[in-house]
Amino acid sequence: MKRLWNRFGPVITVVFGIIVLWYVMAVALNSAWTIDKLGRTGGELSVVEHIADTWSQDKPKLPAPHQVVAEIWKTTVQKSITSKRSLIYHAWITLSATLAGFGLGTVLGILLAVGIVHNKAMNLSVMPWVIASQTIPILAIAPMIIVVLNAIGVTGLLPKAIISMYLSFFPVVVGMVKGFRSPDQMQLDQMRTWYASKWQTFWKLRWPSSMPYLFTSLKIGVAAALVGTIVAELPTGAVRGLGARLLAGSYYGQTIQIWSALLMAASLAAGLVAIVSLVERFTLRRMGMLR
Amino acid sequence: MNTTLVLGAIVFWLAAWGLNIWLSKQKQTRFIRVIVPVIFGITLLVVWELLVRGLNIKAVLLPPPSMIGAKFVDSLPILWADFQQTFIKGALSGYFIGCGAAFLTAIAIDRSPFLQKGLLPVGNFVAALPIIGMAPILVMWLGFGWQSKAAVVVIMVFFPMLVNTVQGLQAADHMQKDLMRTYAASYWQSLLKLRLPAAAPFIFNGLKISTTLALIGAIVAEFFGSPIVGMGFRISTEVGRLSLDMVWAEIAVAAMAGSAFYGVVSLLERAATFWHPSQRG
Amino acid sequence: MSSEVVIKAEHLSLTFETNDGPVHALQDVNLEIKRGEFVSFIGPSGCGKTTFLRVMADLEQPTGGSICVNGMTPAEARKARAYGYVFQAAGLYPWRTIGGNIRLPLEIMGIPKAEQAERVAKVLKLVHLEGFEKKFPWQLSGGMQQRASIARALAFDADLLLMDEPFGALDEIVRDHLNEQLLELWAETNKTICFVTHSIPEAVYLSTKIVVMSPRPGRVTDVIESTLPRERPLDIRETQEFLDIAHRVREGLRAGHGDE
Structure with missing residues (x-):
């Protein structure tokens, strides 16, 4: 019991603190509306009633956690998943583009990293640009890519996937170049004494050594891919996907809808990162790199 | 289609790549390490220009670099105004407030291992979330002005900064801390003289x-x-009007601002942590 | 005992160009090593003993003179897989079992599966690690890991074993034990061993020939043919003969320092 508390107690306390703060903030932000409404209709509210009102408005500035949870419950469990009003449907639209882009970005990233590690000219030419691309806000080109691809008739999942791919690509390249170079000079010398080919050195030494780096960059990449898809869903009045839900919510002042889409996006991100972490633990443990 | 230009692009590419292969086989001087990526970048621009012209790609799909450059020069006042609005007012103020708040929070919870143990996983978790989605909410709360943008930035930078600072404050090793104990150093002395520099x-x-x-x-x-x-406003409206040269010009500003910002912080880092192995190369 | 020459270095030199000017890692080294010898290279750091070993292994290129390994150039010898190399650290792959680590060079050399298993079993026995084949490296002590790395170097049955301070990171007691086992292994397999060390007792105890080197420029200052018998119990280190050889090594090292 004590060990369990030591392990999870701090996190539970912090999460609990955040929820309490959230309710307090909801009272603070939504009171104005309650007072305004009273001013128009007359009547009086006790403190308890006043607080209860701030937690149950239709379009509050900050919806209380239970309102968001109720909305999520309503739009997931109580709606058929093919319905346009189902949050699961929108989440799936976003998730499918994210996964497609993430998969492509990872594969391309690994291939480029292989090229950079094995080709001196490529290393010198491309690597500085890859590093520089980490410092610039590449997400800014998302709207342009969407519109241009729409103009040449490419719509639906693909444009979004391209943006996700682009965002997950760079962390994977940087991480894998580091990973493929992680074997030290002694290990490379050892391969040389056995007259191993480049290919053998890659598969027997560089690839397994790069695994911890691979998973670190996959975690960054999958989170970036999701952000890419959501931002890609903003322009051109997209009607499907979590990004579209965010935008629609903000047009019509549907704060509860925004927060529920946001929470859904957060759970998707958390889920994806958690899956990568699980695969990481499993793989590294099997490889004996995790004790 | 203009075959000469397309062929020109292919020939230029092959020639430049050949040159880079030759250069990278030479002795790796500082000059080589600078010139090779520069040649590569110029090659990309030239090939882009020649292909767009040679294949008659419409400017509403992909404008050639020369057109973007001309637009950039023409619209300097607009670009400057956008830069001030987005970078100076939105990004910079949010950056200072967010990083400052995260730093102070890290110091504030420094004496409570309990809070640290709770905040680190939560912070790491939040850092992986699509926080950018908070933007519509903050725009609703704080209006269309730069304040809402700064607020988005504050929330985005807060958690990565907090996590890094908390981890940094744990970076001093036991021997160094024990040494401070033997000097009977106070908490603040040990923080200022050992733990902050180590962090x-x-x-x-x-x-x-x-x-x-x-x-x-x-x-x-x-x-x-x-x-x-x-900048974001300009990008979204000009994309809508299909004037992509302006969008590209704005992206060029964003790229320059981003790398310059990063560069300045890296220079400060080099000045402040010259003793760290990663800076001694 | 045959007297076939395995290693022959003539006027061998190697100069590194560094930012602070040239460093003469090896200068005019002449040396002959015969089949079946156990040769130690001893000297302070920077005397070129490791560099010499690396030149034999084709890991460094000499800038002057010539060297033959098994009558070939070092590059040819490397491609013929004529030697096994043991580094200072065991350098076992954490993602492979002990057996898998020993199998690694055999896989690279394209040796058939059945023979791989046979050879792994054989060398594990040689280094007394039977039964540890399925264990992972981190489940073993430092001394056992180094024994596994020796087994790995022995697995492909090269006649020449190059060892670069293989026991340098281990404590004295483990080291004594491994030295004893190494002599036993040498007697059993009759390999030629080149052994870099900076411990005088280790060099004297193990070697039939001790090459004393000194730094700036890296060169050979003395070559001592040991008079000790090939059969050496640990307590031979208390005999007068042992102490005399150790004394001569120490004198050689001191002479190397004289001109600084």
Whole structure:
């Protein structure tokens, strides 16, 4: 019991603190509306009633956690998943583009990293640009890519996937170049004494050594891919996907809808990162790199 | 289709690549390490220009670099106004407030291992979330002005900075802390003389990650509503009007601002943590 | 005992160009090593003993003179897989079992599966690690890991074993034990061993020939043919003969320092 508390107690306390703060903030932000409404209709509210009102408005500035949870419950469990009003449907639209882009970005990233590690000219030419691309806000080109691809008739999942791919690509390249170079000079010398080919050195030494780096960059990449898809869903009045839900919510002042889409996006991100972490633990443990 | 231009692009590419292969086989001087990526970058631009012209690609799909350059020069006042609105007012102010708040929070919870143990996983978790989605909410709360953009930036940079600072404050090793104990140093003495300097590489890491996040936050938040100035505003409206040369010019500003911002923080890092192995090369 | 020459270095030199000017890692080294000898290279750091070993292994290129390994150039010898190399650290792959680590060079050399298993079993026995085949490296002590790395170097049955301070990171007690086992292994397999060390007792105890080197420029200052018998119990280190050889090594090292 004590060990369990030591392990999870701090996190539970912090999460609990955040929820309490959230309710307090909801009272603070939504009171104005309650007072305004009273001013128009007359009547009086006790403190308890006043607080209860701030937690149950239709379009509050900050919806209380239970309102968001109720909305999520309503739009997931109580709606058929093919319905346009189902949050699961929108989440799936976003998730499918994210996964497609993430998969492509990872594969391309690994291939480029292989090229950079094995080709001196490529290393010198491309690597500085890859590093520089980490410092610039590449997400800014998302709207342009969407519109241009729409103009040449490419719509639906693909444009979004391209943006996700682009965002997950760079962390994977940087991480894998580091990973493929992680074997030290002694290990490379050892391969040389056995007259191993480049290919053998890659598969027997560089690839397994790069695994911890691979998973670190996959975690960054999958989170970036999701952000890419959501931002890609903003322009051109997209009607499907979590990004579209965010935008629609903000047009019509549907704060509860925004927060529920946001929470859904957060759970998707958390889920994806958690899956990568699980695969990481499993793989590294099997490889004996995790004790 | 203009075959000469397309062929020209292919020949230029092959020639430049050949030159780079030759250069990279020479002795690796500083000059080689600078000139090779520069040649590569120029090659990309030239090939882009020649292919766009040779294949008659419409400017509404992909404008050639020369057109973007001309537009850039023509629209300097607009670009400057957008830069001020988005970078100086939105990104920079949010960056300072967010990083400052995270730093102070890290110091505040420094004496409570309980809070640290709770905040680290939560912070790491939040850092992986699509926080940018908070933008519509903050635009609703704080209006279309730069304040809402700064607020998005504050939230985006807060957690990565917090996590890095907290980890940094744990970086001093036991022997060094024991040494401080033998001097009977007070908490604040040990913090100022040992733990903060030891944390500097981590803190700067947080600051560097935050530069990119700040710019992304400020630009993307403008997609959700902004006054009629700002880099994100310009990108979204000009995309709508299909004047892609202006969009590319704005992206060029964003790229330059981003790398310059990162560069400045890296220079500060080099000055402050010259003793760290990663800086001694 | 045959007297076939395995290693022959003539006027061998190697100069590194560094930012602070040239460093003469090896200068005019002449040396002959015969089949079946156990040769130690001893000297302070920077005397070129490791560099010499690396030149034999084709890991460094000499800038002057010539060297033959098994009558070939070092590059040819490397491609013929004529030697096994043991580094200072065991350098076992954490993602492979002990057996898998020993199998690694055999896989690279394209040796058939059945023979691989046979050879792994054989060398594990040689280094007394039977039964540890399925264990992972981190489940073993430092001394056992180094024994596994020796087994790995022995697995492909090269006649020449190059060892670069293989026991340098281990404590004295483990080291004594491994030295004893190494002599036993040498007697059993009759390999030629080149052994870099900076411990005088280790060099004297193990070697039939001790090459004393000194730094700036790296050169050979003395070559001592040991008079000790090939059969050496640990307590031979208390005999007068042992102490005399150790004394001569120490004198050689001191002479190397004289001109600084």
